[in-house]
Amino acid sequence: xxxxxxxxxxxxxxxxxxxxxxxxxxxxxxxxxxxxxxxxxxxxxxxxxxxxxxxxxxxxxxxxxxxxxxxxxxxxxxxxxxxxxxxxxxxxxxxxxxxxxxxxxxxxxxxxxxxxxxxxxxxxxxxxxxxxxxxxxxxxxxxxxxxxxxxxxxxxxxxxxxxxxxxxxxxxxxxxxxxxxxxxxxxxxxxxxxxxxxxxxxxxxxxxxxxxxxxxxxxxxxxxxxxxxxxxxxxxxxxxxxxxxxxxxxxxxxxxxxxxxxxxxxxxxxxxxxxxxxxxxxxxxxxxxxxxxxxxxxxxxxxxxxxxxxxxxxxxxxxxxxxxxxxxxxxxxxxxxxxxxxxxxxxxxxxxxxxxxxxxxxxxxxxxxxxxxxxxxxxxxxxxxxxxxxxxxxxxxxxxxxxxxxxxxxxxxxxxxxxxxxxxx
Amino acid sequence: xxxxxxxxxxxxxxxxxxxxxxxxxxxxxxxxxxxxxxxxxxxxxxxxxxxxxxxxxxxxxxxxxxxxxxxxxxxxxxxxxxxxxxxxxxxxxxxxxxxxxxxxxxxxxxxxxxxxxxxxxxxxxxxxxxxxxxxxxxxxxxxxxxxxxxxxxxxxxxxxxxxxxxxxxxxxxxxxxxxxxxxxxxxxxxxxxxxxxxxxxxxxxxxxxxxxxxxxxxxxxxxxxxxxxxxxxxxxxxxxxxxxxxxxxxxxxxxxxxxxxxxxxxxxxxxxxxxxxxxxxxxxxxxxxxxxxxxxxxxxxxxxxxxxxxxxxxxxxxxxxxxxxxxxxxxxxxxxxxxxxxxxxxxxxxxxxxxxxxxxxxxxxxxxxxxxxxxxxxxxxxxxxxxxxxxxxxxxxxxxxxxxxxxxxxxxxxxxxxxxxxxxx
Numbered sequence: 062x063x064x065x066x067x068x069x070x071x072x073x074x075x076x077x078x079x080x081x082x083x084x085x086x087x088x089x090x091x092x093x094x095x096x097x098x099x100x101x102x103x104x105x106x107x108x109x110x111x112x113x114x115x116x117x118x119x120x121x122x123x124x125x126x127x128x129x130x131x132x133x134x135x136x137x138x139x140x141x142x143x144x145x146x147x148x149x150x151x152x153x154x155x156x157x158x159x160x161x162x163x164x165x166x167x168x169x170x171x172x173x174x175x176x177x178x179x180x181x182x183x184x185x186x187x188x189x190x191x192x193x194x195x196x197x198x199x200x201x202x203x204x205x206x207x208x209x210x211x212x213x214x215x216x217x218x219x220x221x222x223x224x225x226x227x228x229x230x231x232x233x234x235x236x237x238x239x240x241x242x243x244x245x246x247x248x249x250x251x252x253x254x255x256x257x258x259x260x261x262x263x264x265x266x267x268x269x270x271x272x273x274x275x276x277x278x279x280x281x282x283x284x285x286x287x288x289x290x291x292x293x294x295x296x297x298x299x300x301x302x303x304x305x306x307x308x309x310x311x312x313x314x315x316x317x318x319x320x321x322x323x324x325x326x327x328x329x330x331x332x333x334x335x336x337x338x339x340x341x342x343x344x345x346x347x348x349x350x351x352x353x354x355x356x357x358x359x360x361x362x363x364x365x366x367x368x369x370x371x372x373x374x375x376x377x378x379x380x381x382x383x384x385x386x387x388x389x390x391x392x393x394x395x396x397x398x399x400x401x402x403x404x405x406x407x408x409x410x411x412x413x414x415x416x417x418x419x420x421x422x423x424x425x426x427x428x429x430x431x432x433x434x435x436x437x438x439x440x441x442x443x444x445x446x447x448x449x450x451x452x453x454x455x456x457x458x459x460x461x462x463x464x465x466x467x468x469x470x471x472x473x474x475x476x477x478x479x480x481x482x483x484x485x486x
Numbered sequence: 487x488x489x490x491x492x493x494x495x496x497x498x499x500x501x502x503x504x505x506x507x508x509x510x511x512x513x514x515x516x517x518x519x520x521x522x523x524x525x526x527x528x529x530x531x532x533x534x535x536x537x538x539x540x541x542x543x544x545x546x547x548x549x550x551x552x553x554x555x556x557x558x559x560x561x562x563x564x565x566x567x568x569x570x571x572x573x574x575x576x577x578x579x580x581x582x583x584x585x586x587x588x589x590x591x592x593x594x595x596x597x598x599x600x601x602x603x604x605x606x607x608x609x610x611x612x613x614x615x616x617x618x619x620x621x622x623x624x625x626x627x628x629x630x631x632x633x634x635x636x637x638x639x640x641x642x643x644x645x646x647x648x649x650x651x652x653x654x655x656x657x658x659x660x661x662x663x664x665x666x667x668x669x670x671x672x673x674x675x676x677x678x679x680x681x682x683x684x685x686x687x688x689x690x691x692x693x694x695x696x697x698x699x700x701x702x703x704x705x706x707x708x709x710x711x712x713x714x715x716x717x718x719x720x721x722x723x724x725x726x727x728x729x730x731x732x733x734x735x736x737x738x739x740x741x742x743x744x745x746x747x748x749x750x751x752x753x754x755x756x757x758x759x760x761x762x763x764x765x766x767x768x769x770x771x772x773x774x775x776x777x778x779x780x781x782x783x784x785x786x787x788x789x790x791x792x793x794x795x796x797x798x799x800x801x802x803x804x805x806x807x808x809x810x811x812x813x814x815x816x817x818x819x820x821x822x823x824x825x826x827x828x829x830x831x832x833x834x835x836x837x838x839x840x841x842x843x844x845x846x847x848x849x850x851x852x853x854x855x856x857x858x859x860x861x862x863x864x865x866x867x868x869x870x871x872x873x874x875x876x877x878x879x880x881x882x883x884x885x886x887x888x889x890x891x892x893x894x895x896x897x898x899x900x901x902x903x904x905x906x907x908x909x910x911x
Contacts, residue, residue: 093678096679097674097675097678097679099671123905126678137905139905141906142905142906146903146905146906149902149903150903150904150905152902153674153902153903153904154670154671154674154675154902155671155674155675155677155678156678157904157905158905159677159678159679160678160679161679162679242809242810242811243805243809245579245810246524246579246580246805246807246808246809246810247804247805247808249522249578249579249580249808250522250579250580250804250807250808252580252584253518253522253551253580253581253584253585254521254522254584254585254586254587258804277810351777351780351781351784351799352776352777352778352780352781352799352801353777353781355776355777356776356777356778359776373803373804374776374777374803375801375803375804375805376777376800376801376803377805378798378799378800378801379672379675379683379798379800380668380671380672380800380802380805382671382675383671383672383674383675384667384668384671385667385670385671385702385899385900385902386667386811386812386900387811474810475810475811477574477577477578477579477810478571478574478575478578479575479578479582480548480562480564480567480571480575480582480583481566481567481571
């Protein structure tokens with residue numbers, strides 16, 4: 062561990078102008094956790110920029126690979142980086158500090174406070190999703206129990222958009238943009254070569270990302286024609302019937318499903334596939350979480366509607382979350398702002414711990430965001446699903462209300478043109 | 487069938503200024519065939535623009551869905567579209583006329599000449615890959631046999647870059663750009679969360695697209711660390727050994743394989759998987775051509791190197807070929823130029839039939855393209871593979887010669903920045 066920034070520590074008590082409350086100056090640690098996104102570094106850099114302006118914060122440590130870097134004292138001295146470099150890092154996809162998926166135990170927390178004491182860390186910022194909020198909540202709770210004075214803030218990030226309390230999550234807009242763009246191209250591809258196309262989009266519990274597949278539609282017969290999300294029970298029979306109906310009408314069909322679609326008993330379809338006796342070359346059960354779901358749905362369509370039908374499946378996988386240059390401007394801006402807000406909230410001490418939330422104002426066209434705090438507990442416990450009014454009555458598509466919600470977050474999508482004299486598809 | 491453009495037909499014989507040869511004026515048909523790309527409409531519009539300038543060509547029919555639209559007289563009147571609209575259509579992904587995969591029989595050809603006679607079609611332009619060149623070759627050969635005077639031109643298009651004679655194929659640069667961008671993001675993702683990542687890229691016989699995965703590398707330890715193409719025998723043992731070596735060194739590993747990798751007997755690995763007894767929920771053999779290859783390689787790594795390793799696989803699938811806004815400028819320009827060149831060659835009658843080729847001049851940095859013609863037969867028969875000098879001696883990566891070849895076609899890729907003080911990965 063480097064002794065980075067230690068010499069900059071100032072042993073004084075400052076007074077916050079806005080509240081008049083006394084704040085202990087100290088050092089800060091910031092880290093990134095969970096699946097990386099295209100804008101998670103905007104959040105990191107937003108926080109760093111705000112910390113630089115905050116007299117309460119002295120040394121700024123970037124812990125590598127989340128909480129594991131904190132435990133191992135694997136730090137980067139964030140004050141050593143130039144503003145110009147930081148602006149560039151903000152635009153770099155994935156997590157510049159590295160990431161981790163790790164839930165700290167009580168022992169981890171004890172070790173953690175030891176490290177924090179050693180480096181006089183009084184501010185802890187954790188950028189991530191619901192699991193990361195839980196980590197922050199555990200750290201905050203354990204800190205209180207251990208009587209270690211440290212303010213703990215969770216800063217939201219997730220492409221799934223499934224965090225509670227916040228209107229939406231930084232990272233979602235850009236990943237949703239990827240999905241919307243992918244479907245613009247994919248449905249044009251399907252228009253050219255016809256057949257049935259099935260796309261599997263990330264989202265184990267929430268369908269927000271899958272739903273974004275419709276956002277680039279221009280013409281009434283543009284795909285995706287069917288959208289299935291985990292919020293509604295998935296029936297293979299209903300699915301095949303829906304596909305048949307669209308195909309009979311248009312001579313083609315584009316379907317998007319969430320990886321987490323579940324049957325009426327709440328059991329993920331991918332689990333059922335893995336238990337169905339499907340085995341690999343070594344006799345092991347086929348794993349879920351692979352591309353098995355898309356392949357299974359494609360085979361099912363072929364078996365039930367005809368072997369000769371051209372049916373293809375793609376599983377978008379990790380391409381969705383860090384694809385260079387596919388960034389929503391609104392998402393990038395907000396990602397930076399939540400980082401700044403966390404630090405502002407911390408040094409104003411308006412709430413000792415918390416999770417940053419985004420609040421929405423205006424309509425789809427006059428959209429505006431503001432920022433606030435909620436308790437860590439509210440975000441750590443459970444996730445959010447798509448509200449009913451975003452899903453159609455048939456449970457195979459999304460509504461105008463969803464489009465109004467999502468379009469401002471995704472940004473302007475390209476619009477294409479075709480021959481005027483084109484007949485049908 | 488509409489009688490579109492018929493009234494515009496001029497019954498006269500014109501003389502070509504450059505050759506002095508007499509050319510029969512007549513109508514033209516153009517169509518698109520095979521897998522769509524992001525720039526195939528540039529080619530279509532390039533040809534249309536040149537036809538508009540050519541006094542030898544009267545009516546211009548766009549046949550929908552390739553040769554099947556010609557047989558069904560499913561035509562679009564291309565003279566009815568404004569230049570402004572055409573410019574926009576050029577930028578639309580996928581095939582604006584629709585596409586098809588169809589090899590014409592002798593009977594099809596007879597029907598085809600009947601339609602062509604009826605509409606006085608004397609110029610036939612077919613945009614597509616090697617199969618489409620074969621279609622053009624069959625049509626040209628049958629036309630000669632039937633004593634039907636029609637000039638037949640194949641205009642190259644394929645993301646696989648596997649056509650003979652031409653230096654490279656329109657469509658490749660943009661698809662290669664997608665793959666290069668995807669890997670920039672994916673290897674940053676892998677840097678953040680570590681583990682082993684396997685990406686499967688299109689390419690049944692040629693590895694050009696897979697090889698493009700390296701083009702965005704900035705740092706010496708940037709992935710992909712291993713690249714396997716169909717041109718070299720693929721050994722699972724060697725693959726696992728290679729992965730282990732990289733993983734032991736870096737603590738992570740990104741691998742890219744072509745979907746068409748073959749064992750030492752030339753048998754595709756995906757076929758071996760499908761014969762290996764892997765069955766689906768209904769007892770049917772697992773199909774190849776799905777995501778089975780990536781999932782199989784991932785399972786194999788887990789089985790041989792450890793169940794606890796984080797191993798993930800993505801199959802890029804159809805996302806590679808029509809993703810909006812992922813377009814190489816050089817590719818778009820050249821795609822338009824090959825369309826123009828085909829029409830110029832046709833009306834100059836320098837060769838009655840032919841396939842357009844791109845010739846390269848200059849170095850990687852001073853790259854320039856020019857255009858020419860080769861015989862249809864040369865392109866129709868067989869495909870091209872990566873030359874030996876593009877593949878490393880270990881058969882698990884590509885060379886500087888390949889980068890020099892591909893970079894000008896793909897265009898400038900984004901470069902990202904990281905913390906100066908970052909230690910290792």
